[in-house]
Amino acid sequence: MAILPIRVYPDPALKEKTRVVDSIDDDLRKLIKNMIDTMRAAPGIGLAANQIGVLKRVVVVDVDDDEDAMVLINPEITWYSEEREENEEGCLSVYPDKISVNVSRSLRIIVKAVNEHGEDVEFEAEGLFARAVQHEIDHINGKVIIDRTSAEERRIALRELTEQMGMG
Numbered sequence: 001m002a003i004l005p006i007r008v009y010p011d012p013a014l015k016e017k018t019r020v021v022d023s024i025d026d027d028l029r030k031l032i033k034n035m036i037d038t039m040r041a042a043p044g045i046g047l048a049a050n051q052i053g054v055l056k057r058v059v060v061v062d063v064d065d066d067e068d069a070m071v072l073i074n075p076e077i078t079w080y081s082e083e084r085e086e087n088e089e090g091c092l093s094v095y096p097d098k099i100s101v102n103v104s105r106s107l108r109i110i111v112k113a114v115n116e117h118g119e120d121v122e123f124e125a126e127g128l129f130a131r132a133v134q135h136e137i138d139h140i141n142g143k144v145i146i147d148r149t150s151a152e153e154r155r156i157a158l159r160e161l162t163e164q165m166g167m168g
């Protein structure tokens with residue numbers, strides 16, 4: 001078990017576009033295990049590989065305590081519902097438990113990915129699960145919650161971050 005340090009905004013790893021995974025080997029299985037351990041320890045409901053500094057298109061999501069974490073390799077959202085919902089979101093990389101901002105997301109999505117066994121998967125997600133998957137896929141596309149909120153909320157969040165990090 002390895003709990004790895006989570007990169008904190010504005011770490012450059014959080015702004016990078018990540019690379020497609022082309023083989024599921026022992027290194028990738030180890031990465032996935034470490035991501036799940038790190039997410040659980042935080043605790044959080046999702047984690048993207050670049051949050052621990054690995055620029056690969058891998059995310060883990062676990063919105064339900066009763067089930068195993070879901071592993072999504074090379075995930076893509078192939079459909080977004082027009083119906084959207086705005087809700088507060090925090091992030092393990094953006095001063096967790098202190099900063100949350102309103103983010104509008106599609107209520108339902110269809111996701112295609114490869115699982116940890118190398119199998120293609122496709123599923124519909126809704127509610128908190130859909131929100132978490134959209135949040136994590138944003139991460140591997142180099143975006144964080146403050147890129148997704150209003151200009152006003154971004155300004156307030158950045159000011160708070162600056163103060164908390166002693167840069168103000």
Ligand code: NI
Nearest residue numbers: 090091092093
């Ligand atoms: Ni996050």
